[in-house]
Structures are given as structure tokens and as C-alpha cells.
Amino acid sequence: MKFVETPLRGAYLVETERHEDERGFFARTWCREEFSAHGLVAELAQCSISRNGDVGTLRGLHFQRAPHEEAKLVRCTEGAIFDVIVDLRPGSPSHAEWFGVELDAESATAIYIPKGFAHGFQTLVDGAEVLYMISSPYVPAASAGVRWDDPAFGIDWPPAAVRTISERDRAWANYLHD
Numbered sequence: 001m002k003f004v005e006t007p008l009r010g011a012y013l014v015e016t017e018r019h020e021d022e023r024g025f026f027a028r029t030w031c032r033e034e035f036s037a038h039g040l041v042a043e044l045a046q047c048s049i050s051r052n053g054d055v056g057t058l059r060g061l062h063f064q065r066a067p068h069e070e071a072k073l074v075r076c077t078e079g080a081i082f083d084v085i086v087d088l089r090p091g092s093p094s095h096a097e098w099f100g101v102e103l104d105a106e107s108a109t110a111i112y113i114p115k116g117f118a119h120g121f122q123t124l125v126d127g128a129e130v131l132y133m134i135s136s137p138y139v140p141a142a143s144a145g146v147r148w149d150d151p152a153f154g155i156d157w158p159p160a161a162v163r164t165i166s167e168r169d170r171a172w173a174n175y176l177h178d
Helices: 032-037 167-171
Strands: 002-005 012-015 019-021 024-026 046-052 057-064 072-078 080-087 098-104 110-113 117-123 128-134 143-145
Touching: 046 057, 057 080, 057 167, 072 080, 072 098, 072 117, 080 110, 080 128, 098 110
Parallel strands: none
Antiparallel strands: 002 012, 012 110, 019 024, 046 128, 057 117, 057 143, 072 110, 072 128, 080 098, 080 117
């Protein structure tokens, strides 16, 4: 695996190193020792998937409140998404900054999201599936979010003819509560 730093400290793109032959390819997508060697959370508590039927589906921006913060490794296993992370860590040099990247099944690149970040994505094709590897169990009472279109972040989402967003995600407050 190749760990590529993003502009947000502690967040990485994790690229696979493929071993190809006549059958196709094989690539490691998780290794506790390699994650630990990079100073990243290397314990997993759960894995989840989301299946998204339509292009333009937007999920997020979600996070878990203390003391239930989650580190995540997110990969698109079918289709393509525009994945976004926002640094919500107080005192961080990149506090309230965002980073976005296209993830797709073909490249198998993942994004490592440290604790203290909000996360969301928008599907770029019909039938996108996303795999989440998560460091802490989900605690419904700690579930939180901020608006996907919060002007404090200025996220440049891809244009969408139709954008499907849940009522829950539409109801999140702006981060700075304008």
C-alpha cells in the first residue's frame, strides 16, 4: 500500500499496489502493521456498506461526537463517488478546511479519515457502493452532522442534475450556526 498525505494533516489517500497476472490482480487493502507504522489508528470495530441507487445521491456530512469519534477507511467498491472530509478538530491548523477526492472501484484507492473529521460523499454514477472500515462502534446518541452546503466550508461539490439528500442530512445546522 502507498500512503499519500492530503492537505489535511492526518488524512491520507491509501493506494493499492496491484500484483497482476492472467487472472486479474491481487492487492492488499488493509494491514494493521502498515497503518500503525504511519501513526494511524489500526484497530477496527466494524465494517459497513452503503448502496446508493441514483447518481447525485449525497450523504453527509457525518461524524460521531466525543468520546465516540471514529477513524475511518472509506473505499468505493462499485461505481464512483466524490468523497469529502472536513477537519472539525479544534486547534488543528486545517480546522474547518475540506478535502475532496474522486474514489472509484477501478482504482481501489481509499481515504483514511482521522477522528475529529466530518465525512460525506456524492455519487457520480447510478449504483455506487461504499465500504467503511471503522475504528469505533456506532453510537446513535453520538451521531452528529453539519450541512453539506455550509458556507463556512465552501465545498465545491460536483454539479448534479438531481441531488438526492435525506431529510436528516438537510436538517443539520451550519457548523458556525450562522
